[in-house]
Amino acid sequence: MMTDEALSALAALAHPTRLAAFRLLVRHEPDGLTTGELVEHSGLTQSTFSTHLAVLAKAGLVRSEKQGRNQIQRAEIGALSALMLFLAKDCCGGRAELCEPLLAELTCC
Amino acid sequence: MMTDEALSALAALAHPTRLAAFRLLVRHEPDGLTTGELVEHSGLTQSTFSTHLAVLAKAGLVRSEKQGRNQIQRAEIGALSALMLFLAKDCCGGRAELCEPLLAELTCC
DNA sequence: ATCATCCATCGGTAATAACCGATAGGTGTG
DNA sequence: CACACCTATCGGTTATTACCGATGGATGAT
Numbered sequence: 057m058m059t060d061e062a063l064s065a066l067a068a069l070a071h072p073t074r075l076a077a078f079r080l081l082v083r084h085e086p087d088g089l090t091t092g093e094l095v096e097h098s099g100l101t102q103s104t105f106s107t108h109l110a111v112l113a114k115a116g117l118v119r120s121e122k123q124g125r126n127q128i129q130r131a132e133i134g135a136l137s138a139l140m141l142f143l144a145k146d147c148c149g150g151r152a153e154l155c156e157p158l159l160a161e162l163t164c165c
Numbered sequence: 166m167m168t169d170e171a172l173s174a175l176a177a178l179a180h181p182t183r184l185a186a187f188r189l190l191v192r193h194e195p196d197g198l199t200t201g202e203l204v205e206h207s208g209l210t211q212s213t214f215s216t217h218l219a220v221l222a223k224a225g226l227v228r229s230e231k232q233g234r235n236q237i238q239r240a241e242i243g244a245l246s247a248l249m250l251f252l253a254k255d256c257c258g259g260r261a262e263l264c265e266p267l268l269a270e271l272t273c274c
Numbered sequence: 275a276t277c278a279t280c281c282a283t284c285g286g287t288a289a290t291a292a293c294c295g296a297t298a299g300g301t302g303t304g
Numbered sequence: 305c306a307c308a309c310c311t312a313t314c315g316g317t318t319a320t321t322a323c324c325g326a327t328g329g330a331t332g333a334t
Binding site: 059062063066067069070071072075078079082083085133136137139140141143144146147151155158159161 | 168171172175176178179180181184187188191192194242245246248249250252253255256260264267268270
């Protein structure tokens with residue numbers, strides 16, 4: 057993952073509405089949710105939420121698929137993994153000792 | 166890590182200058198760098214960079230320590246780990262199979 | 275004591291992002 | 305074909321953020 061991709065992923069998640077939507081989508085993998093359901097959860101206007109969704113999509117964190125007249129949204133777990141790997145390499149690159157506690161916590165969950 | 170903390174950490178890292186500074190600090194653990202050195206790397210004004218540094222500090226990603234008339238900045242690896250754990254729990258919570266590839270990559274680095 | 279250095283904060287401007295209502299393009303239904 | 309529904313995009317306003325120069329407090333050197 058390039059720095060620019062990481063930046064847009066970070067920016068996409070750095071918003072309450074988008075982070076909540078993304079986490080909700082992760083919990084609904086692999087079925088996904090329709091845009092309308094996400095809008096309801098967000099409490100925002102359909103148009104406002106749509107732009108948030110576009111940010112997530114542009115960052116590669118969410119992919120959408122048309123199903124009838126609904127749009128199914130799904131979390132792109134691979135993008136999340138890539139982002140975490142990007143962050144992890146900052147400390148693990150050459151200094152694995154710094155990441156050891158992190159790995160210990162991750163493997164237990 | 167609470168959602169608000171994760172949000173401020175994400176927002177702090179979602180900026181080219183701040184992400185670069187943070188990564189640089191991680192690479193210079195545990196010695197740290199002075200604010201002046203970071204300013205040089207950033208290519209920005211001292212005042213502008215100082216506000217960026219404040220964002221990182223407020224998010225708990227950087228802690229500073231006074232040393233003479235210099236201010237030594239250090240990356241807070243624990244905060245990075247906490248953020249990654251926060252993100253990881255989204256997919257690992259109840260569905261460890263999604264995080265398996267991530268863990269495989271992490272343990273190898 | 276004086277002076278230079280380092281850095282945080284203030285004031286102000288310009289750019290960016292968030293939000294809404296309204297519109298319009300598709301898609302299924304009657 | 306007409307109609308209702310779902311969703312993306314446009315136009316415009318407001319709020320937030322980024323950036324700079326300038327100021328001032330603190331520290332070390334002369």
